[in-house]
Amino acid sequence: MLHPLRSLLTVLGIFIGVASVIWLLAIGEGISRKAQEQIESLGATNIIIRSIKPPSEQVQTSGLVLQYGVTRADYARLVETIPTVVRAVRIRELRQRFSYNGRMVDGRLVGCTPEYQDIVRLEIDRGRFIQDSDLQDLKNYCVLAAGTAEKLFPFEDPLGKVIRVEEHFYTVVGVCKPKMPSAGIGGSFAAQDFSSDVYIPITTLWWRIGDVVFTRRAGSTEAEQIELSQITLQVDKTANVVPTADVVKATLAKYHPIEDYGVTVPLELLEQARTTRMMFMVFMGLIAGISLVVGGIGIMNIMLATVTERTREIGIRRALGAKRRDIIRQFLVETVVLSTLGGISGILVGFLAPLLSEGAIWALQFLAPRLYNSLPEIVKTMRPVVVPASVPLAFGIAVAVGIIFGLYPARRAANMDPIEALRHE
Amino acid sequence: MRLGASIQEITKEYHLGGEVVHALRGVSFDVPEGDYVAIMGASGSGKSTLLNLLGCLDHPTSGKLFLGDENVAEASDDRLAEIRASKIGFVFQSFNLIPQLTVLENIEVPLYYQRRLSPKERARCKELAEMVGLGNRLYHRPTQLSGGQQQRVAIARALVNDPLFILADEPTGNLDSATTEEIMALFDDLNRQGKTIILVTHEYDVGRRARRIIRLKDGRIESIIDNPQAKPRSELPEDVAKAKAPQ
Numbered sequence: 107m108l109h110p111l112r113s114l115l116t117v118l119g120i121f122i123g124v125a126s127v128i129w130l131l132a133i134g135e136g137i138s139r140k141a142q143e144q145i146e147s148l149g150a151t152n153i154i155i156r157s158i159k160p161p162s163e164q165v166q167t168s169g170l171v172l173q174y175g176v177t178r179a180d181y182a183r184l185v186e187t188i189p190t191v192v193r194a195v196r197i198r199e200l201r202q203r204f205s206y207n208g209r210m211v212d213g214r215l216v217g218c219t220p221e222y223q224d225i226v227r228l229e230i231d232r233g234r235f236i237q238d239s240d241l242q243d244l245k246n247y248c249v250l251a252a253g254t255a256e257k258l259f260p261f262e263d264p265l266g267k268v269i270r271v272e273e274h275f276y277t278v279v280g281v282c283k284p285k286m287p288s289a290g291i292g293g294s295f296a297a298q299d300f301s302s303d304v305y306i307p308i309t310t311l312w313w314r315i316g317d318v319v320f321t322r323r324a325g326s327t328e329a330e331q332i333e334l335s336q337i338t339l340q341v342d343k344t345a346n347v348v349p350t351a352d353v354v355k356a357t358l359a360k361y362h363p364i365e366d367y368g369v370t371v372p373l374e375l376l377e378q379a380r381t382t383r384m385m386f387m388v389f390m391g392l393i394a395g396i397s398l399v400v401g402g403i404g405i406m407n408i409m410l411a412t413v414t415e416r417t418r419e420i421g422i423r424r425a426l427g428a429k430r431r432d433i434i435r436q437f438l439v440e441t442v443v444l445s446t447l448g449g450i451s452g453i454l455v456g457f458l459a460p461l462l463s464e465g466a467i468w469a470l471q472f473l474a475p476r477l478y479n480s481l482p483e484i485v486k487t488m489r490p491v492v493v494p495a496s497v498p499l500a501f502g503i504a505v506a507v508g509i510i511f512g513l514y515p516a517r518r519a520a521n522m523d524p525i526e527a528l529r530h531e
Numbered sequence: 532m533r534l535g536a537s538i539q540e541i542t543k544e545y546h547l548g549g550e551v552v553h554a555l556r557g558v559s560f561d562v563p564e565g566d567y568v569a570i571m572g573a574s575g576s577g578k579s580t581l582l583n584l585l586g587c588l589d590h591p592t593s594g595k596l597f598l599g600d601e602n603v604a605e606a607s608d609d610r611l612a613e614i615r616a617s618k619i620g621f622v623f624q625s626f627n628l629i630p631q632l633t634v635l636e637n638i639e640v641p642l643y644y645q646r647r648l649s650p651k652e653r654a655r656c657k658e659l660a661e662m663v664g665l666g667n668r669l670y671h672r673p674t675q676l677s678g679g680q681q682q683r684v685a686i687a688r689a690l691v692n693d694p695l696f697i698l699a700d701e702p703t704g705n706l707d708s709a710t711t712e713e714i715m716a717l718f719d720d721l722n723r724q725g726k727t728i729i730l731v732t733h734e735y736d737v738g739r740r741a742r743r744i745i746r747l748k749d750g751r752i753e754s755i756i757d758n759p760q761a762k763p764r765s766e767l768p769e770d771v772a773k774a775k776a777p778q
């Protein structure tokens with residue numbers, strides 16, 4: 107280590123390479139974990155069928171009413187004809203305005219059955235969820251999502267209070283715990299947000315609101331007739347998910363001449379996410395690999411210069427009894443020490459990846475808000491996770507780079523003729 | 532008297548492009564142990580070439596070269612390195628110390644390549660540094676020393692492996708006459724203690740201290756003269772050499 111600055115610059119290449127290996131892998135892992143989490147929250151054994159508004163020119167109209175989506179008949183058919191389906195949940199949802207005592211929240215009114223709680227994993231904070239008896243008796247009961255409850259009842263206990271949904275009134279019987287958004291389904295990539303929901307018995311919704319919904323828009327009124335917004339089928343075991351999904355698609359296709367529904371299979375999404383992750387990792391690895399090769403070339407360059415500069419010293423050492431392999435060892439040790447130092451510092455900085463990327467995203471929020479807003483939600487919320495295997499991997503790569511790129515300069519030093527080397531000025 | 536080295540019909544050719552340079556054209560002589568030989572001759576006569584062959588830095592083109600009873604003319608590269616490490620001590624005109632190492636570390640280098648570095652050997656390295664008068668400079672770097680001091684370090688380094696020969700190529704070529712005198716006194720003492728010394732020199736004042744002078748001319752031996760002026764071998768008791776070492 108004759109030249110501290112030169113050694114530092116040599117180390118820098120490896121340092122950046124190793125830090126980026128760890129960092130990029132950590133970001134890749136962070137994103138894919140987040141995606142996996144969201145997909146898993148949909149349930150790995152579930153098949154989700156959602157009504158989708160088809161392109162307007164294809165829509166069947168009966169009078170002025172747009173009619174589309176999955177129907178109660180579809181539900182019955184699926185449940186009765188597919189034996190691998192162990193549970194089925196149907197819901198009907200509407201965008202509505204909820205109000206209480208002058209406070210208002212726009213959110214999703216969900217007509218559902220008791221099983222819905224299980225299938226989307228809602229946890230009750232206080233009170234209870236919708237029950238079978240509520241459905242039978244067409245009760246005007248509702249359960250509030252955590253966000254809705256917080257906004258409508260900032261200071262009071264919502265249980266027993268009556269909220270207004272458009273022109274109807276419902277008594278609050280339960281409040282849910284906050285729930286993380288899950289992955290988007292039914293062809294939309296936007297995450298499903300459960301924070302401003304209100305849950306009511308689906309039978310009550312049919313009875314009070316019906317299938318036809320009017321939306322008023324500047325001057326004209328639009329009417330849509332939708333029987334069910336979503337059917338969630340739970341399959342008995344994961345192995346049956348994909349074949350069951352095929353049967354579901356075939357059954358629906360028979361009764362729906364136009365594609366007014368979408369079938370989402372979280373398991374497939376999960377597998378897709380896994381391959382995406384693999385590709386991402388390979389791609390990141392490639393980038394990191396390139397930077398390591400660049401670092402290695404830097405080391406080689408500097409070692410070649412060092413060898414030339416120390417020709418005389420090599421001659422002296424040879425005259426004093428050093429064998430060729432002693433000289434090779436000397437220079438190889440030097441490069442490996444350099445690259446290892448780079449590797450270790452790179453690993454240490456790599457561990458700061460979560461902090462750094464959070465800082466970067468935070469800074470972006472203020473420095474480039476537009477860019478920040480265009481980032482996908484998953485990038486904004488993910489936390490890089492340092493993959494444990496990447497540490498020995500990066501370290502091994504650093505050492506290997508030192509050996510590979512140090513070997514040529516070291517051999518060159520060892521193959522010098524001692525007499526020539528001694529004469530070198 | 533035992534034979535230290537025996538040189539038999541050694542030739543050395545260098546090939547430069549298409550041309551052949553005959554640096555040595557058949558040189559033979561014997562060096563008994565304890566000998567003190569000066570090789571002299573005009574520039575280009577082959578002195579350094581001969582010394583490098585004796586020092587096992589290169590192979591001769593033909594001929595035999597015995598060190599002890601081993602013919603090293605055809606030894607492998609690794610074997611030559613082993614012989615250099617164990618039997619040869621070099622002293623060069625330009626000192627050739629390793630600049631980033633201290634005085635003590637420079638003296639230790641040959642031991643390192645013999646895998647013999649122990650605390651005991653380290654202590655001996657210190658003694659050697661003291662013997663050449665540098666006991667108070669152990670941790671200095673070569674650039675902080677004068678030429679004469681550097682050459683003393685080189686001599687201490689040449690002695691550390693207790694070699695069969697000390698080979699010196701114009702050891703005083705870069706020194707003034709006073710320092711030359713000091714360095715040569717050191718060589719004389721070493722020879723009196725029994726070390727075999729072969730040195731190359733241009734200076735008659737240096738050469739006349741040796742017991743024999745070999746003159747080279749155009750790669751051949753022109754003459755071998757026994758030097759009548761050389762001091763007899765046991766003029767001084769051994770430990771006087773140490774006491775007399777200049778500061």
Ligand SMILES: Nc1ncnc2c1ncn2[C@@H]1O[C@H](COP(=O)(O)OP(=O)(O)OP(=O)(O)O)[C@@H](O)[C@H]1O
Nearest residue numbers: 545547552553554573574575576577578579580581
């Ligand atoms: N590596 C080499 N390649 C080609 N020719 C060489 C080489 N080394 C020495 N020679 C030639 O061999 C001859 C003897 O060289 P050598 O160095 O032994 O001379 P020298 O007696 O030591 O001279 P000087 O007193 O100038 O040091 C010279 O003609 C020289 O040009």
Ligand SMILES: [Mg+2]
Nearest residue numbers: 578579580700
């Ligand atoms: Mg010479």
